[in-house]
Amino acid sequence: MGNEPLNAPDLHAPRIFRPEPGDPGRPKRGLDDEALRTQATIFRDDLLAGHTILISGAGSGMGKAAAYLAARLGANVAICGRTREKLDGTAALIREETGREILCVEANIRDPEAVETLIGAVHDHFGGLDTLVNNAGGQFPQDAIDFSRKGWLAVIDTNLNGTWWMMQEAAKRWRADGKPGHVINIVANVERGMPQAAHTCAARAGVIYLSKTVATEWAPHNIRVNCIGPGVIETEGFRMYPEEALARFHNANPMKTRGNAWDVAEAIAYLASPAGRFINGDLMIIDGGQAQWGVVWPAGMPEYFSDNGAA
Numbered sequence: 001m002g003n004e005p006l007n008a009p010d011l012h013a014p015r016i017f018r019p020e021p022g023d024p025g026r027p028k029r030g031l032d033d034e035a036l037r038t039q040a041t042i043f044r045d046d047l048l049a050g051h052t053i054l055i056s057g058a059g060s061g062m063g064k065a066a067a068y069l070a071a072r073l074g075a076n077v078a079i080c081g082r083t084r085e086k087l088d089g090t091a092a093l094i095r096e097e098t099g100r101e102i103l104c105v106e107a108n109i110r111d112p113e114a115v116e117t118l119i120g121a122v123h124d125h126f127g128g129l130d131t132l133v134n135n136a137g138g139q140f141p142q143d144a145i146d147f148s149r150k151g152w153l154a155v156i157d158t159n160l161n162g163t164w165w166m167m168q169e170a171a172k173r174w175r176a177d178g179k180p181g182h183v184i185n186i187v188a189n190v191e192r193g194m195p196q197a198a199h200t201c202a203a204r205a206g207v208i209y210l211s212k213t214v215a216t217e218w219a220p221h222n223i224r225v226n227c228i229g230p231g232v233i234e235t236e237g238f239r240m241y242p243e244e245a246l247a248r249f250h251n252a253n254p255m256k257t258r259g260n261a262w263d264v265a266e267a268i269a270y271l272a273s274p275a276g277r278f279i280n281g282d283l284m285i286i287d288g289g290q291a292q293w294g295v296v297w298p299a300g301m302p303e304y305f306s307d308n309g310a311a
């Protein structure tokens with residue numbers, strides 16, 4: 001609903017949208033450091049004191065906000081991502097605002113050996129791990145019929161396989177150490193499908209049902225597994241989408257607005273806190289009601305649907 005056709009795409013021609021890296025002509029999106037510094041939280045200062053949390057993809061967006069909030073609440077924070085400068089940016093913000101040092105590890109979650117080293121490094125540094133947040137991920141907008149094989153594999157490998165390597169490795173360590181653990185997988189709102197993002201929809205649906213399955217299998221080890229499904233959350237990750245499409249993203253939910261990274265960061269803090277102790281195998285949707293209302297067309301809705309399907 002609420003999606004006007006974008007440039008009336010020709011149904012017979014393959015389409016591709018590839019943003020220029022760091023295109024200076026495009027506005028910066030999401031909460032910058034100044035905005036993060038001034039966010040209020042409902043949580044008490046020491047809510048996560050003594051709690052060790054590892055957040056992937058925390059050099060930007062929701063991962064960065066979640067790492068910053070966790071540090072403010074007293075957690076021992078470890079983060080990973082592929083780009084050292086971005087990780088250093090998160091560490092610097094946390095140092096300036098809280099005086100705390102965090103552990104930054106450059107790692108590609110698609111590489112299971114790098115993941116093994118990462119989980120080992122967190123245990124060596126902090127003496128254990130309480131919550132793993134699998135937030136690293138992404139996709140590009142394209143009609144599924146035009147996906148290249150390499151593009152399909154890149155998205156599946158990141159969002160499904162990468163998430164799995166991380167949660168399996170963390171769980172192996174928790175089982176070996178006889179320690180409880182908790183996994184939070186950041187997925188997406190896949191309930192009505194994800195036109196022009198079928199690769200990520202397939203991967204995220206896989207993660208949701210993988211999570212529900214191991215939430216049962218791993219309960220005897222005192223390991224909980226939950227998912228968070230964000231809707232349209234304005235972050236740096238929006239660079240992957242055309243400006244014309246971004247201008248309409250908010251129309252996909254009945255609140256006609258966008259969420260921000262703090263909305264998701266606070267949900268992560270809640271689930272990681274003692275308040276989440278009986279929540280297991282769940283999917284928490286944070287989407288302003290999109291699941292009941294609309295669908296995002298990140299590369300433009302074809303003319304065919306322009307009556308919005310309303311009866």
Ligand SMILES: CCCCC/C=C/C(=O)SCCNC(=O)CCNC(=O)[C@H](O)C(C)(C)COP(=O)(O)OP(=O)(O)OC[C@H]1O[C@@H](n2cnc3c(N)ncnc32)[C@H](O)[C@@H]1OP(=O)(O)O
Pocket residue numbers: 016017018019137138139140141142148149150151152154155158194196197231232233235237238240296298
């Ligand atoms: C869907 C609507 C929901 C709206 C709300 C959702 C928002 C978000 O999720 S925000 C986004 C979060 N962040 C991102 O998505 C950014 C991160 N994304 C990526 O890094 C890439 O999309 C990636 C997941 C594919 C990363 O893979 P990587 O291997 O690092 O990337 P490459 O650039 O080497 O690409 C590999 C391969 O993938 C195909 N491809 C990449 N970009 C596009 C594109 N824009 N269009 C079509 N195909 C693309 C392509 O085959 C690439 O290989 P080469 O052709 O050899 O480059």
Ligand SMILES: NC(=O)C1=CN([C@@H]2O[C@H](COP(=O)(O)OP(=O)(O)OC[C@H]3O[C@@H](n4cnc5c(N)ncnc54)[C@H](OP(=O)(O)O)[C@@H]3O)[C@@H](O)[C@H]2O)C=CC1
Pocket residue numbers: 056057058059060061062063080081082083086107108109110135136137138139158162186187188189229230231232233234235236237238
């Ligand atoms: N924003 C939104 O509206 C929505 C976002 N999501 C998902 O939420 C998560 C966070 O998104 P958001 O904060 O918006 O986006 P960002 O692009 O800002 O964050 C994604 C982070 O993941 C890291 N990353 C990507 N691939 C890998 C990899 N292979 N190994 C390690 N790190 C990786 C990136 O860093 P680097 O490239 O340096 O490695 C980046 O910092 C993503 O999984 C996203 O797809 C889901 C639904 C909606």
